Amino acid sequence: MSDYFIGIDLGTTHSAVYYSQSGQSQAGRIQQLAIPQFITAGQVDSRPLLPSFVYFPHDTEFLESDLLLPWGKAHSIVGQLARELGAKSSGRLVQSAKSWLCHSRVGADENVLPVDALEEVEKISPAAVTEILLAHLVNAWKVSFPNAPITEQNVVITVPASFDPAARAITEQSAERVGLRARLIEEPLAAFYAWLSDQKNWTENLTVNEHILVVDVGGGTTDLSLIQAVEKDGALGLERVAVGRHILLGGDNMDMTLTYHLAAQLAQKGTNLEPWQITGLTQACREAKERLLSNPDIAETSVVVPSRGRSLFNNSVKATLTQADVQQLLIDGFFPQAQLDEQAHKVARSGFSTINLDYEGDPAITRHISEFLSRHDVKPSKILLNGGVFNATVIRNTLEARLQSLLGGIPLTMLTPSHLDYAVAKGATYYAKVQAEGGVKVKSGLASNYYIGVASPMPAIPGMASPVDAICVAPFGLEEGSEEQMLPNEFSLVVGESVIFRFFQSKHNEADAVGKVVSAFALGQLNELSPLSVRLDAGHYQAGEMVRIYLTARVTELGLLLLQAHDTQSDLNWTIEFQVREV
Structure with missing residues (x-):
């Protein structure tokens, strides 16, 4: 049994770690881990939040002694100093890497960050940045708890509820690479568990x-x-x-809204900002926003954008952000009046x-x-x-x-x-x-029955597509995280070539038995979901060969239906993933 329970919030803007010793039943014993990080060159401080920023310095930018953390030399700078350095220069900072994990057109393993990388800066992938951030948190734990290896603890990492299966898998793989055996939980659900932990009697x-x-x-x-x-x-x-x-x-959008508002004001006065200054202005706007929002009595505040030159003061660009700006741009812009049934606007x-x-x-x-x-x-x-x-x-x-x-x-x-x-x-x-x-x-049980399409044994009929039956693989009420279930019959699986897997969902909320067949002629009583196009590795079989298999199914804590096809003649197995959570 592990000595500690550890929760890691790998946030888009900040990351945090909490922990609790096992065997202590009181929720009040949950504590926060202070995370060592650079606050200036050569100076390390332990803080409750780790800004999720990674900065890649020039070879001559720091002395070797400036980059020493409690666990050794840093090859990149993570945290508070990274954010500050990125605000003063362009092409070396990675931020919001987490959002890239579920990009619709860029793979999580593609080397695309920093987006504005200088020629001398080698780009890395969103998955690699995730690994860098997790490694920093793992090392922070090692420093505080040298006798309790984090690899032996019960670790949970939070992810957005809307993360797609690939993004979740990348997060788990990055955790494994730094030695974590972690489970995942949705961030809103984790926030609700935090509320529960504060209640003496939540049922009241x-x-x-x-x-x-x-x-x-x-x-x-x-x-x-x-x-x-x-x-x-x-x-x-x-x-x-x-x-x-x-x-x-999110909050970053609000900061950028204020940034472009002030940049436009400066442009009208003849001052056009360079990209690196936009980054600096964004950080200044974030701080100004927090000052104005925390004190409504302040009518306005100055925002300073540094310029390159011998004198920072003499070369600075100044702008003014007012309470009226915050009201119009943030309150009215992000939280306007809305009517029930009103849809988010689509923009060309x-x-x-x-x-x-x-x-x-x-x-x-x-x-x-x-x-x-x-x-x-x-x-x-x-x-x-x-x-x-x-x-x-x-x-x-x-x-x-x-x-x-x-x-x-x-x-x-x-x-x-x-x-x-x-x-x-x-x-x-x-x-x-x-x-x-x-x-x-x-509990996060399924709200419907879910089925997979299986080619019917009926012979092909001219002018008619090959009939497909639907077989229940995940019944209504199945709790996410439950043990896998085996379907009662054997099937044939095509390997080594691209095939289509069809999925269906029941329209009612009565549980069907695992393995129940809905015939091709009765598919109208089901809703067909988006199909998956997959090419399964052939292993020692020939491409296109049909393999005799049995199926097992389970739904993970994050709503991912995992179908595993097990070869009856060898140890080979294939996994098909499908999101069954309601969105």
């Missing part, structure tokens, strides 16, 4: 059939989830019933664009919430907010008012979150603890 705050909307706005993404209080064997239970799609929209895209992240076209978080709730036909009565964006009282109050209006004035309770910057890591630790030692668990 919820009633049967109530829905809790979790709104998690991080640095780079907005994650939405619905959790329902249900009756289970005469007691109150919890189920996660829906998650939102991947929305690249340019025919050509640079290779970069697929940022959301509509910045209105309230419209994304409306679209999500409309899709699932739910009016939540409880709201849990998470993310550093909500440290600003004005933003919290604005969103509460907008949701109250959107939901038609129904009574709405705002649940008190754990620390907004740390809740996800804390909740991941508590999740690991209750999974191992018992406690309240949020």
Whole structure:
């Protein structure tokens, strides 16, 4: 048994680590790990958050002694100093690497970062950056707990609820490369577990059939989830019933909004900023935003953009950010009034664009919430907010008012979150603890039956496509993370060439038995889902050969249906993955 439960929030903008010693039942014993990092050249300080920035210095930029961490020499700079250095120069900084893991057109293993890399800077992949960040956190643990190897601990890493299967797999693989045997949990669900850990008796705050909307706005993404209080064997239970799609929209968008606002003002006065100055202006805008949002009595604040020259003061460019700017650009822009059933706006895209992240076209978080709730036909009565964006009282109050209006004035309770910057890591630790030692668990069972298409034994008929039956592989109510189930019959599998796997979903909520067959003539009673085109490795078989197999199926904690085809004549097996979570 491991000595510690460890929760890692590998955030887009910041990363954090919490831990709890096994055998201690009190949730209050969950503690935060201070993370050593450079704050200036040669100076290391341990801080609660690690900015998720990686900077690749020039060979002559630092002395070797300037790059010594408690665990040895750093080849790249991670954390606070990386962010500050990136604000002063271009082409050497990687940020928001996590969002690249689920890019629709760029593979996580492609060497594309930094996007604006200088010729002398060797680009690396989003997966490699993820590994660098995780390695830093692993080394931080080793320094604090040299006698408790993290490879032997119970580790949970958080990911966006909307991460696709490939992004989850890359995260797990990166963890394995630095010696972690980690499980994954959705960030909104982790935030809810953090709330649970703070409650003496959570059942006093919820009633049967109530829905809790979790709104998690991080640095780079907005994650939405619905959790329902249900009756289970005469007691109150919890189920996660829906998650939102991947929305690249967060605090970083707000900072960039202010950046381009001030850059446009300066351009009108004849000052055109260079790309490296835009980066510096963004960091200055982030700090100015936090000052203005935390103190509404401040009418305006100066924003300074450094210029290259002997005197930083004499060559600086100055601009002014006002409370009115923040109100118009951030409050009205990101949290406007929205009506239930209102959809996020679709924006016409340019025919050509640079290779970069697929940022959301509509910045209105309230419209994304409306679209999500409309899709699932739910009016939540409880709201849990998470993310550093909500440290600003004005933003919290604005969103509460907008949701109250959107939901038609129904009574709405705002649940008190754990620390907004740390809740996800804390909740991941508590999740690991209750999974191992018992406690309240949020069930995430399937809301439908799921089927895979199998070619029918009927002979082909002229003018008619080969009939396909649907066989149940994951029944309604199957809890995510449960043990795998074996289908009762054997099948034939084509290997070594591209084939199509068809998936179906039931329209009702009554559980079918694993292996139940829905005939080709009755497929109209099912919803067909997006097919998968896959080429399975042939192994020692010939390409195109049909292999006799038996099937097992299970659904992971993150809603990934894993079908494993086992060769009846050898040790070969093949895995087919499909996302079955409601989005």
